[in-house]
Amino acid sequence: xxxxxxxxxxxxxxxxxxxxxxxxxxxxxxxxxxxxxxxxxxxxxxxxxxxxxxxxxxxxxxxxxxxxxxxxxxxxxxxxxxxxxxxxxxxxxxxxxxxxxxxxxxxxxxxxxxxxxxxxxxxxxxxxxxxxxxxxxxxxxxxxxxxxxxxxxxxxx
Amino acid sequence: xxxxxxxxxxxxxxxxxxxxxxxxxxxxxxxxxxxxxxxxxxxxxxxxxxxxxxxxxxxxxxxxxxxxxxxxxxxxxxxxxxxxxxxxxxxxxxxxxxxx
Numbered sequence: 370x371x372x373x374x375x376x377x378x379x380x381x382x383x384x385x386x387x388x389x390x391x392x393x394x395x396x397x398x399x400x401x402x403x404x405x406x407x408x409x410x411x412x413x414x415x416x417x418x419x420x421x422x423x424x425x426x427x428x429x430x431x432x433x434x435x436x437x438x439x440x441x442x443x444x445x446x447x448x449x450x451x452x453x454x455x456x457x458x459x460x461x462x463x464x465x466x467x468x469x470x471x472x473x474x475x476x477x478x479x480x481x482x483x484x485x486x487x488x489x490x491x492x493x494x495x496x497x498x499x500x501x502x503x504x505x506x507x508x509x510x511x512x513x514x515x516x517x518x519x520x521x522x523x524x525x526x
Numbered sequence: 527x528x529x530x531x532x533x534x535x536x537x538x539x540x541x542x543x544x545x546x547x548x549x550x551x552x553x554x555x556x557x558x559x560x561x562x563x564x565x566x567x568x569x570x571x572x573x574x575x576x577x578x579x580x581x582x583x584x585x586x587x588x589x590x591x592x593x594x595x596x597x598x599x600x601x602x603x604x605x606x607x608x609x610x611x612x613x614x615x616x617x618x619x620x621x622x623x624x625x626x
Contacts, residue, residue, distance in 0.1 A: 445603045450563040450573055458564065 376482050377436030379473050380427050383489070386466045387424040389444040391417050393462060396448055397455050401522070409452065409522035416499060423492050430488055452519060453510050460503040466496045566607050569600035577608065581615045588612070 394417035401410035428438040447458035470493040477486035510518045566577050572595050580594045591608055592599040598608050 445607075446568055448565045448568060450565070454563045 373480060373482075374436075376477060376480055376485055377431055377434055379476055380431045380434070380485065381436070381439045381442075383466075383469055383473055383492075384424060384427045384431070384438060384440070385442050385444055386462070386469060387420050387427060388440065388442070389446060390420040390462055390466065391424060392443065393446045393448065394420060394459065396446065397459065400448070400455075401452070406452070406519060406522045408525045411526045419495060419499075423495065426488060426492065430485060434485075451515075452522075453507070453515060456503055456506050456510065460500065460507065463496055463499045463503060467493065467500055470496055566611070567595075567597035567600075567604040569604075570596035572597040574611070577611050581611055586612065586615075 394413050398410045398413035398417055401407075401413060428440075431438045447462065449455040449458055470489050473489045474486050474493065477483075477489060506518075509521075513521070564574050566572055566574050576595065577591065577597060580591055583594075585591045585594050588598050588605060588608060591597050591612070598605045
């Protein structure tokens with residue numbers, strides 16, 4: 370199926386966010402695991418793989434619409450030296466993704482592309498869940514203190 | 527906070543302002559500098575605190591910073607962040623790379 374270039378460009382812009390998130394979360398996951406924060410590292414790794422599935426869905430949609438997915442473009446990856454700053458950096462990235470997906474849904478609907486709009490709504494649900502999780506973690510860091518929060522992140526999955 | 531600053535910038539009547547001020551308002555407020563404990567340059571593993579120490583010790587240009595720690599000399603993604611850190615520093619220093 371051939372579709373308008375604006376929708377393909379929109380999907381490619383969203384793909385940049387997903388590819389950036391894959392790398393940012395994966396690196397953060399591995400740093401956590403390296404420091405012995407296995408529980409948090411496991412969760413971040415799962416989030417990274419979730420972003421890869423989102424990227425896959427966008428890539429398939431772009432190809433279906435007759436475009437070429439751009440996998441060589443990434444935004445700056447934000448990696449922190451400590452967990453609270455990493456959670457804040459991840460929250461900033463994910464909130465940006467929620468904003469972009471909301472705008473994307475509107476644009477796709479306005480262009481009469483319900484298939485793209487539905488896909489973006491599905492991705493939006495995942496991104497909002499992730500924002501919710503990050504906000505909860507930052508709240509826990511504030512209420513428990515960094516040391517107690519990190520102690521809870523050492524064991525288990 | 528960033529969004530609030532942006533809307534504030536939009537609300538200013540730019541009609542009577544000099545060109546340079548207009549161009550600053552058009553660009554909008556500067557992007558937030560990276561947090562204190564962030565890596566500025568992933569390629570060379572340079573943190574913001576390390577970069578600030580290099581700038582405090584006299585680095586005044588992108589070339590100075592690259593010469594001191596390599597930051598900015600690989601993929602270049604962090605160059606804008608380095609520029610922002612350089613802009614925060616006192617402006618009176620001579621570039622080290624010029625003297626070298």
